[in-house]
Amino acid sequence: MPHLGAQPFANASGTPLLRRSSACSLAVMYLFFWYFSGPLQWLIYHADVAGLDGFWQASAASLLWLIPPLLFPRWTRPIVGLIGLVLWMCSLTALAYFLIYGQEFSQSAIFIMFESNMSESSEYISQYFSWSKLAVLVAYTVIALGLWFRVRPVAFSGRAKVVLCLLIAFASVGYSALHEYRKRGDLDMRIGKFQQNLQSASPWQMVIGYTQYRQQLADMANMFEGWKAIAPLQHQVDAHAGQPATMVLVIGESTDRQRMSLYGYTRQTTPQLDALRPELDVFDQVVAPRPYTIEVLQQVLTFADQEHPDLYLTTPSLISMMKQVGYKTFWITNQQTMTQRNTMLTTFSK
Known part of the structure:
Protein backbone atom coordinates (compact mmCIF):
# COMPACT_ATOMS: atom_id res chain seq x y z
CA MET A 1 0.00 0.00 0.00
CA PRO A 203 14.42 54.69 7.12
CA TRP A 204 18.19 55.04 7.65
CA GLN A 205 18.35 58.36 5.85
CA MET A 206 15.97 59.88 8.39
CA VAL A 207 17.41 58.06 11.42
CA ILE A 208 21.03 58.90 10.62
CA GLY A 209 20.07 62.46 9.62
CA TYR A 210 18.34 63.01 12.96
CA THR A 211 21.30 61.52 14.86
CA GLN A 212 23.71 63.84 13.05
CA TYR A 213 21.37 66.77 13.67
CA ARG A 214 21.39 66.07 17.41
CA GLN A 215 25.17 65.77 17.31
CA GLN A 216 25.47 69.12 15.57
CA LEU A 217 23.22 70.68 18.20
CA ALA A 218 25.58 69.42 20.89
CA ASP A 219 28.62 70.59 18.91
CA MET A 220 27.10 74.04 18.51
CA ALA A 221 26.41 74.32 22.25
CA ASN A 222 30.02 73.31 22.96
CA MET A 223 31.22 75.81 20.36
CA PHE A 224 29.43 78.68 22.09
CA GLU A 225 30.85 77.63 25.43
CA GLY A 226 34.29 77.60 23.86
CA TRP A 227 33.83 81.13 22.52
CA LYS A 228 33.71 82.42 26.08
CA ALA A 229 37.31 81.33 26.55
CA ILE A 230 38.60 82.95 23.31
CA ALA A 231 40.79 85.98 23.99
CA PRO A 232 39.52 89.32 22.63
CA LEU A 233 41.21 90.95 19.65
CA GLN A 234 44.28 93.02 20.44
CA HIS A 235 44.25 96.77 19.72
CA GLN A 236 40.62 96.77 18.62
CA VAL A 237 39.07 100.25 18.76
CA ASP A 238 35.80 101.79 17.64
CA ALA A 239 36.28 104.64 15.15
CA HIS A 240 33.04 106.18 16.44
CA ALA A 241 33.79 105.73 20.16
CA GLY A 242 31.85 108.08 22.39
CA GLN A 243 29.25 108.86 19.72
CA PRO A 244 25.70 107.44 19.80
CA ALA A 245 25.41 104.81 17.08
CA THR A 246 23.07 101.99 16.19
CA MET A 247 24.33 99.15 14.01
CA VAL A 248 21.67 96.90 12.42
CA LEU A 249 22.57 93.56 10.81
CA VAL A 250 19.65 92.12 8.84
CA ILE A 251 19.72 88.39 8.06
CA GLY A 252 17.12 87.51 5.43
CA GLU A 253 17.46 83.79 4.89
CA SER A 254 14.68 83.51 2.29
CA THR A 255 15.75 86.50 0.18
CA ASP A 256 16.82 85.64 -3.36
CA ARG A 257 18.98 88.22 -5.14
CA GLN A 258 18.00 86.69 -8.49
CA ARG A 259 14.62 88.43 -8.10
CA MET A 260 15.93 91.81 -6.90
CA SER A 261 16.26 94.66 -9.40
CA LEU A 262 19.16 95.95 -7.26
CA TYR A 263 21.13 93.03 -8.67
CA GLY A 264 19.94 93.37 -12.26
CA TYR A 265 16.53 91.68 -12.30
CA THR A 266 14.39 93.14 -15.11
CA ARG A 267 11.30 93.94 -12.99
CA GLN A 268 11.55 96.81 -10.51
CA THR A 269 11.20 94.77 -7.31
CA THR A 270 13.47 96.87 -5.04
CA PRO A 271 12.75 100.54 -6.00
CA GLN A 272 13.85 102.08 -2.70
CA LEU A 273 17.15 100.19 -2.69
CA ASP A 274 17.61 101.13 -6.35
CA ALA A 275 17.25 104.81 -5.39
CA LEU A 276 19.95 104.37 -2.74
CA ARG A 277 22.30 102.55 -5.13
CA PRO A 278 24.94 105.37 -5.21
CA GLU A 279 25.21 105.18 -1.41
CA LEU A 280 25.36 101.40 -1.17
CA ASP A 281 28.19 98.91 -1.47
CA VAL A 282 26.49 96.17 -3.46
CA PHE A 283 28.25 92.80 -3.35
CA ASP A 284 27.21 90.86 -6.45
CA GLN A 285 29.97 88.23 -6.52
CA VAL A 286 29.12 86.38 -3.29
CA VAL A 287 28.46 82.65 -2.86
CA ALA A 288 27.20 81.09 0.39
CA PRO A 289 29.81 78.77 1.95
CA ARG A 290 27.22 76.30 3.25
CA PRO A 291 23.84 74.99 2.03
CA TYR A 292 21.64 76.20 4.90
CA THR A 293 21.31 79.16 7.24
CA ILE A 294 22.79 77.97 10.53
CA GLU A 295 26.06 76.76 9.00
CA VAL A 296 26.26 79.90 6.85
CA LEU A 297 26.00 82.09 9.96
CA GLN A 298 28.76 80.07 11.59
CA GLN A 299 31.08 81.55 8.95
CA VAL A 300 29.39 84.85 8.09
CA LEU A 301 29.47 86.01 11.73
CA THR A 302 33.03 84.81 12.40
CA PHE A 303 36.47 84.88 10.76
CA ALA A 304 35.84 81.40 9.34
CA ASP A 305 35.30 80.89 5.61
CA GLN A 306 35.09 78.11 3.06
CA GLU A 307 38.87 77.61 2.98
CA HIS A 308 39.32 78.00 6.75
CA PRO A 309 36.14 76.52 8.28
CA ASP A 310 37.62 75.99 11.77
CA LEU A 311 38.70 79.57 12.47
CA TYR A 312 35.56 80.12 14.51
CA LEU A 313 37.11 77.88 17.18
CA THR A 314 40.04 80.22 17.84
CA THR A 315 38.82 83.71 16.88
CA PRO A 316 36.01 85.83 18.35
CA SER A 317 32.64 86.23 16.68
CA LEU A 318 31.22 89.47 15.34
CA ILE A 319 28.96 89.70 18.41
CA SER A 320 31.95 89.29 20.72
CA MET A 321 33.81 92.06 18.88
CA MET A 322 30.81 94.39 19.18
CA LYS A 323 30.59 93.72 22.89
CA GLN A 324 34.34 94.27 23.29
CA VAL A 325 34.09 97.89 22.14
CA GLY A 326 31.03 98.61 24.28
CA TYR A 327 27.95 97.91 22.15
CA LYS A 328 24.85 96.42 23.71
CA THR A 329 23.61 93.59 21.50
CA PHE A 330 20.03 92.47 20.89
CA TRP A 331 18.54 89.62 18.85
CA ILE A 332 15.21 90.31 17.13
CA THR A 333 13.62 87.56 15.07
CA ASN A 334 10.28 86.65 13.52
CA GLN A 335 11.05 82.95 13.99
CA GLN A 336 10.11 80.83 16.96
CA THR A 337 13.06 80.63 19.35
CA MET A 338 11.30 80.38 22.73
CA THR A 339 10.27 76.77 22.52
CA GLN A 340 10.55 73.60 24.59
CA ARG A 341 12.05 71.86 21.55
CA ASN A 342 15.72 72.71 21.35
CA THR A 343 16.81 73.77 17.86
CA MET A 344 19.93 75.24 16.31
CA LEU A 345 18.21 78.60 15.99
CA THR A 346 17.31 78.57 19.69
CA THR A 347 20.89 77.73 20.63
CA PHE A 348 22.27 80.34 18.26
CA SER A 349 19.97 83.12 19.46
CA LYS A 350 20.90 82.48 23.10
Whole structure:
Protein backbone atom coordinates (compact mmCIF):
# COMPACT_ATOMS: atom_id res chain seq x y z
CA MET A 1 0.00 0.00 0.00
CA PRO A 2 1.52 3.33 -1.03
CA HIS A 3 2.49 5.80 1.68
CA LEU A 4 -0.10 8.57 1.33
CA GLY A 5 2.02 11.20 3.08
CA ALA A 6 5.05 10.78 0.85
CA GLN A 7 4.28 13.30 -1.92
CA PRO A 8 1.86 15.98 -0.71
CA PHE A 9 4.62 18.58 -0.79
CA ALA A 10 5.96 17.76 -4.28
CA ASN A 11 4.63 18.45 -7.76
CA ALA A 12 4.82 16.23 -10.85
CA SER A 13 8.35 17.35 -11.62
CA GLY A 14 9.52 16.46 -8.14
CA THR A 15 10.08 20.05 -6.91
CA PRO A 16 9.13 20.37 -3.23
CA LEU A 17 6.13 22.67 -3.06
CA LEU A 18 6.97 23.78 0.47
CA ARG A 19 10.41 24.97 -0.59
CA ARG A 20 9.09 26.74 -3.70
CA SER A 21 6.28 28.34 -1.71
CA SER A 22 8.75 29.60 0.90
CA ALA A 23 10.99 31.06 -1.79
CA CYS A 24 8.03 32.87 -3.37
CA SER A 25 6.87 34.18 -0.01
CA LEU A 26 10.38 35.39 0.76
CA ALA A 27 10.58 37.13 -2.62
CA VAL A 28 7.23 38.91 -2.07
CA MET A 29 8.31 39.98 1.40
CA TYR A 30 11.59 41.37 0.08
CA LEU A 31 9.75 43.16 -2.74
CA PHE A 32 7.56 44.83 -0.11
CA PHE A 33 10.56 46.13 1.87
CA TRP A 34 12.53 47.05 -1.28
CA TYR A 35 9.57 49.03 -2.62
CA PHE A 36 10.17 51.83 -0.06
CA SER A 37 13.72 52.53 -1.28
CA GLY A 38 14.56 50.89 -4.60
CA PRO A 39 12.10 52.58 -7.00
CA LEU A 40 12.97 56.07 -5.70
CA GLN A 41 16.69 55.41 -6.15
CA TRP A 42 15.93 54.19 -9.68
CA LEU A 43 14.07 57.44 -10.41
CA ILE A 44 16.97 59.44 -9.00
CA TYR A 45 19.34 57.56 -11.30
CA HIS A 46 17.19 58.16 -14.39
CA ALA A 47 16.90 61.86 -13.48
CA ASP A 48 20.74 62.03 -13.71
CA VAL A 49 20.89 63.20 -10.10
CA ALA A 50 23.12 60.33 -8.96
CA GLY A 51 24.63 57.07 -10.16
CA LEU A 52 23.47 53.53 -9.55
CA ASP A 53 25.36 53.18 -6.26
CA GLY A 54 22.37 54.37 -4.27
CA PHE A 55 20.11 51.86 -5.99
CA TRP A 56 22.37 48.89 -5.20
CA GLN A 57 22.97 50.08 -1.64
CA ALA A 58 19.23 50.47 -1.06
CA SER A 59 18.56 47.03 -2.54
CA ALA A 60 21.12 45.45 -0.21
CA ALA A 61 20.02 47.33 2.90
CA SER A 62 16.37 46.36 2.30
CA LEU A 63 17.32 42.71 2.87
CA LEU A 64 17.84 43.39 6.59
CA TRP A 65 14.09 43.65 7.27
CA LEU A 66 13.59 40.02 6.27
CA ILE A 67 15.22 38.82 9.49
CA PRO A 68 12.43 39.65 12.03
CA PRO A 69 9.61 37.86 10.12
CA LEU A 70 11.95 34.92 9.45
CA LEU A 71 12.69 34.55 13.16
CA PHE A 72 9.03 34.90 14.18
CA PRO A 73 6.96 33.44 11.31
CA ARG A 74 3.82 33.21 13.43
CA TRP A 75 3.74 37.04 13.61
CA THR A 76 4.77 37.66 10.02
CA ARG A 77 1.93 39.95 8.94
CA PRO A 78 1.99 42.25 12.03
CA ILE A 79 5.80 42.46 12.00
CA VAL A 80 5.97 43.21 8.28
CA GLY A 81 3.12 45.70 8.60
CA LEU A 82 4.79 47.57 11.48
CA ILE A 83 8.15 47.75 9.71
CA GLY A 84 6.39 48.75 6.50
CA LEU A 85 4.56 51.58 8.26
CA VAL A 86 7.86 53.07 9.46
CA LEU A 87 9.44 52.63 6.03
CA TRP A 88 6.40 54.19 4.35
CA MET A 89 6.40 57.28 6.57
CA CYS A 90 10.11 57.90 6.03
CA SER A 91 10.06 57.17 2.30
CA LEU A 92 6.99 59.34 1.73
CA THR A 93 8.98 62.44 2.71
CA ALA A 94 11.84 61.52 0.39
CA LEU A 95 9.44 60.82 -2.50
CA ALA A 96 7.59 64.12 -1.99
CA TYR A 97 10.93 65.95 -1.96
CA PHE A 98 11.88 64.31 -5.27
CA LEU A 99 8.51 65.23 -6.82
CA ILE A 100 8.98 68.88 -5.83
CA TYR A 101 12.67 69.43 -6.55
CA GLY A 102 13.74 66.49 -8.69
CA GLN A 103 16.58 65.88 -6.23
CA GLU A 104 17.53 63.28 -3.65
CA PHE A 105 16.49 64.00 -0.07
CA SER A 106 19.70 65.38 1.46
CA GLN A 107 21.06 65.81 4.96
CA SER A 108 20.65 69.59 4.63
CA ALA A 109 16.95 69.14 3.88
CA ILE A 110 16.60 66.86 6.92
CA PHE A 111 18.24 69.49 9.14
CA ILE A 112 15.89 72.17 7.80
CA MET A 113 12.89 69.93 8.45
CA PHE A 114 13.88 69.35 12.07
CA GLU A 115 14.48 73.11 12.51
CA SER A 116 11.07 74.12 11.16
CA ASN A 117 8.10 74.82 13.40
CA MET A 118 4.45 74.04 12.68
CA SER A 119 3.74 77.46 11.18
CA GLU A 120 6.64 77.20 8.74
CA SER A 121 5.75 73.61 7.86
CA SER A 122 2.10 74.42 7.11
CA GLU A 123 3.15 77.41 5.00
CA TYR A 124 5.57 75.22 3.06
CA ILE A 125 2.92 72.54 2.44
CA SER A 126 0.36 75.10 1.25
CA GLN A 127 2.92 76.62 -1.13
CA TYR A 128 3.98 73.35 -2.77
CA PHE A 129 0.74 71.36 -2.54
CA SER A 130 -0.71 70.07 -5.80
CA TRP A 131 -3.35 67.45 -6.53
CA SER A 132 -1.08 65.67 -9.01
CA LYS A 133 1.63 65.15 -6.37
CA LEU A 134 -1.01 63.99 -3.89
CA ALA A 135 -2.31 61.48 -6.45
CA VAL A 136 1.21 60.06 -6.87
CA LEU A 137 1.62 59.70 -3.10
CA VAL A 138 -1.80 58.02 -2.80
CA ALA A 139 -0.99 55.59 -5.63
CA TYR A 140 2.37 54.88 -3.98
CA THR A 141 0.55 54.03 -0.74
CA VAL A 142 -2.06 51.84 -2.45
CA ILE A 143 0.65 49.77 -4.16
CA ALA A 144 2.40 49.32 -0.80
CA LEU A 145 -0.84 48.06 0.76
CA GLY A 146 -1.36 45.68 -2.16
CA LEU A 147 2.10 44.20 -1.60
CA TRP A 148 1.49 43.85 2.13
CA PHE A 149 -1.74 41.89 1.55
CA ARG A 150 0.29 39.39 -0.50
CA VAL A 151 2.81 38.76 2.30
CA ARG A 152 2.75 35.20 3.67
CA PRO A 153 4.76 33.47 6.42
CA VAL A 154 7.96 31.75 5.34
CA ALA A 155 8.53 28.21 6.60
CA PHE A 156 12.14 27.11 7.15
CA SER A 157 13.64 24.63 9.58
CA GLY A 158 15.50 25.96 12.61
CA ARG A 159 19.01 25.45 11.23
CA ALA A 160 18.13 26.75 7.75
CA LYS A 161 16.48 29.77 9.33
CA VAL A 162 19.60 30.69 11.32
CA VAL A 163 21.89 30.22 8.33
CA LEU A 164 19.60 32.30 6.10
CA CYS A 165 19.41 35.13 8.67
CA LEU A 166 23.21 35.21 8.97
CA LEU A 167 23.57 35.34 5.19
CA ILE A 168 21.01 38.16 4.98
CA ALA A 169 22.74 40.13 7.75
CA PHE A 170 26.08 39.83 5.96
CA ALA A 171 24.65 40.74 2.54
CA SER A 172 22.66 43.73 3.85
CA VAL A 173 25.06 45.45 6.27
CA GLY A 174 27.90 43.06 7.16
CA TYR A 175 29.74 43.25 3.84
CA SER A 176 29.53 47.05 3.73
CA ALA A 177 30.77 47.37 7.32
CA LEU A 178 33.65 44.96 6.69
CA HIS A 179 34.58 46.68 3.43
CA GLU A 180 34.71 50.15 5.02
CA TYR A 181 36.62 48.81 8.02
CA ARG A 182 39.33 47.39 5.77
CA LYS A 183 39.37 50.38 3.40
CA ARG A 184 39.38 53.29 5.88
CA GLY A 185 42.10 53.88 8.46
CA ASP A 186 40.20 56.23 10.75
CA LEU A 187 37.27 54.99 12.86
CA ASP A 188 35.19 58.13 12.27
CA MET A 189 35.71 57.78 8.52
CA ARG A 190 34.67 54.12 8.69
CA ILE A 191 31.47 54.95 10.55
CA GLY A 192 30.72 57.96 8.35
CA LYS A 193 31.11 56.03 5.09
CA PHE A 194 29.10 53.10 6.43
CA GLN A 195 26.29 55.48 7.41
CA GLN A 196 26.49 57.10 3.98
CA ASN A 197 25.97 53.71 2.34
CA LEU A 198 22.93 53.02 4.52
CA GLN A 199 21.30 56.39 3.84
CA SER A 200 20.12 55.31 0.40
CA ALA A 201 17.54 53.06 2.08
CA SER A 202 14.54 53.99 4.17
CA PRO A 203 14.42 54.69 7.12
CA TRP A 204 18.19 55.04 7.65
CA GLN A 205 18.35 58.36 5.85
CA MET A 206 15.97 59.88 8.39
CA VAL A 207 17.41 58.06 11.42
CA ILE A 208 21.03 58.90 10.62
CA GLY A 209 20.07 62.46 9.62
CA TYR A 210 18.34 63.01 12.96
CA THR A 211 21.30 61.52 14.86
CA GLN A 212 23.71 63.84 13.05
CA TYR A 213 21.37 66.77 13.67
CA ARG A 214 21.39 66.07 17.41
CA GLN A 215 25.17 65.77 17.31
CA GLN A 216 25.47 69.12 15.57
CA LEU A 217 23.22 70.68 18.20
CA ALA A 218 25.58 69.42 20.89
CA ASP A 219 28.62 70.59 18.91
CA MET A 220 27.10 74.04 18.51
CA ALA A 221 26.41 74.32 22.25
CA ASN A 222 30.02 73.31 22.96
CA MET A 223 31.22 75.81 20.36
CA PHE A 224 29.43 78.68 22.09
CA GLU A 225 30.85 77.63 25.43
CA GLY A 226 34.29 77.60 23.86
CA TRP A 227 33.83 81.13 22.52
CA LYS A 228 33.71 82.42 26.08
CA ALA A 229 37.31 81.33 26.55
CA ILE A 230 38.60 82.95 23.31
CA ALA A 231 40.79 85.98 23.99
CA PRO A 232 39.52 89.32 22.63
CA LEU A 233 41.21 90.95 19.65
CA GLN A 234 44.28 93.02 20.44
CA HIS A 235 44.25 96.77 19.72
CA GLN A 236 40.62 96.77 18.62
CA VAL A 237 39.07 100.25 18.76
CA ASP A 238 35.80 101.79 17.64
CA ALA A 239 36.28 104.64 15.15
CA HIS A 240 33.04 106.18 16.44
CA ALA A 241 33.79 105.73 20.16
CA GLY A 242 31.85 108.08 22.39
CA GLN A 243 29.25 108.86 19.72
CA PRO A 244 25.70 107.44 19.80
CA ALA A 245 25.41 104.81 17.08
CA THR A 246 23.07 101.99 16.19
CA MET A 247 24.33 99.15 14.01
CA VAL A 248 21.67 96.90 12.42
CA LEU A 249 22.57 93.56 10.81
CA VAL A 250 19.65 92.12 8.84
CA ILE A 251 19.72 88.39 8.06
CA GLY A 252 17.12 87.51 5.43
CA GLU A 253 17.46 83.79 4.89
CA SER A 254 14.68 83.51 2.29
CA THR A 255 15.75 86.50 0.18
CA ASP A 256 16.82 85.64 -3.36
CA ARG A 257 18.98 88.22 -5.14
CA GLN A 258 18.00 86.69 -8.49
CA ARG A 259 14.62 88.43 -8.10
CA MET A 260 15.93 91.81 -6.90
CA SER A 261 16.26 94.66 -9.40
CA LEU A 262 19.16 95.95 -7.26
CA TYR A 263 21.13 93.03 -8.67
CA GLY A 264 19.94 93.37 -12.26
CA TYR A 265 16.53 91.68 -12.30
CA THR A 266 14.39 93.14 -15.11
CA ARG A 267 11.30 93.94 -12.99
CA GLN A 268 11.55 96.81 -10.51
CA THR A 269 11.20 94.77 -7.31
CA THR A 270 13.47 96.87 -5.04
CA PRO A 271 12.75 100.54 -6.00
CA GLN A 272 13.85 102.08 -2.70
CA LEU A 273 17.15 100.19 -2.69
CA ASP A 274 17.61 101.13 -6.35
CA ALA A 275 17.25 104.81 -5.39
CA LEU A 276 19.95 104.37 -2.74
CA ARG A 277 22.30 102.55 -5.13
CA PRO A 278 24.94 105.37 -5.21
CA GLU A 279 25.21 105.18 -1.41
CA LEU A 280 25.36 101.40 -1.17
CA ASP A 281 28.19 98.91 -1.47
CA VAL A 282 26.49 96.17 -3.46
CA PHE A 283 28.25 92.80 -3.35
CA ASP A 284 27.21 90.86 -6.45
CA GLN A 285 29.97 88.23 -6.52
CA VAL A 286 29.12 86.38 -3.29
CA VAL A 287 28.46 82.65 -2.86
CA ALA A 288 27.20 81.09 0.39
CA PRO A 289 29.81 78.77 1.95
CA ARG A 290 27.22 76.30 3.25
CA PRO A 291 23.84 74.99 2.03
CA TYR A 292 21.64 76.20 4.90
CA THR A 293 21.31 79.16 7.24
CA ILE A 294 22.79 77.97 10.53
CA GLU A 295 26.06 76.76 9.00
CA VAL A 296 26.26 79.90 6.85
CA LEU A 297 26.00 82.09 9.96
CA GLN A 298 28.76 80.07 11.59
CA GLN A 299 31.08 81.55 8.95
CA VAL A 300 29.39 84.85 8.09
CA LEU A 301 29.47 86.01 11.73
CA THR A 302 33.03 84.81 12.40
CA PHE A 303 36.47 84.88 10.76
CA ALA A 304 35.84 81.40 9.34
CA ASP A 305 35.30 80.89 5.61
CA GLN A 306 35.09 78.11 3.06
CA GLU A 307 38.87 77.61 2.98
CA HIS A 308 39.32 78.00 6.75
CA PRO A 309 36.14 76.52 8.28
CA ASP A 310 37.62 75.99 11.77
CA LEU A 311 38.70 79.57 12.47
CA TYR A 312 35.56 80.12 14.51
CA LEU A 313 37.11 77.88 17.18
CA THR A 314 40.04 80.22 17.84
CA THR A 315 38.82 83.71 16.88
CA PRO A 316 36.01 85.83 18.35
CA SER A 317 32.64 86.23 16.68
CA LEU A 318 31.22 89.47 15.34
CA ILE A 319 28.96 89.70 18.41
CA SER A 320 31.95 89.29 20.72
CA MET A 321 33.81 92.06 18.88
CA MET A 322 30.81 94.39 19.18
CA LYS A 323 30.59 93.72 22.89
CA GLN A 324 34.34 94.27 23.29
CA VAL A 325 34.09 97.89 22.14
CA GLY A 326 31.03 98.61 24.28
CA TYR A 327 27.95 97.91 22.15
CA LYS A 328 24.85 96.42 23.71
CA THR A 329 23.61 93.59 21.50
CA PHE A 330 20.03 92.47 20.89
CA TRP A 331 18.54 89.62 18.85
CA ILE A 332 15.21 90.31 17.13
CA THR A 333 13.62 87.56 15.07
CA ASN A 334 10.28 86.65 13.52
CA GLN A 335 11.05 82.95 13.99
CA GLN A 336 10.11 80.83 16.96
CA THR A 337 13.06 80.63 19.35
CA MET A 338 11.30 80.38 22.73
CA THR A 339 10.27 76.77 22.52
CA GLN A 340 10.55 73.60 24.59
CA ARG A 341 12.05 71.86 21.55
CA ASN A 342 15.72 72.71 21.35
CA THR A 343 16.81 73.77 17.86
CA MET A 344 19.93 75.24 16.31
CA LEU A 345 18.21 78.60 15.99
CA THR A 346 17.31 78.57 19.69
CA THR A 347 20.89 77.73 20.63
CA PHE A 348 22.27 80.34 18.26
CA SER A 349 19.97 83.12 19.46
CA LYS A 350 20.90 82.48 23.10
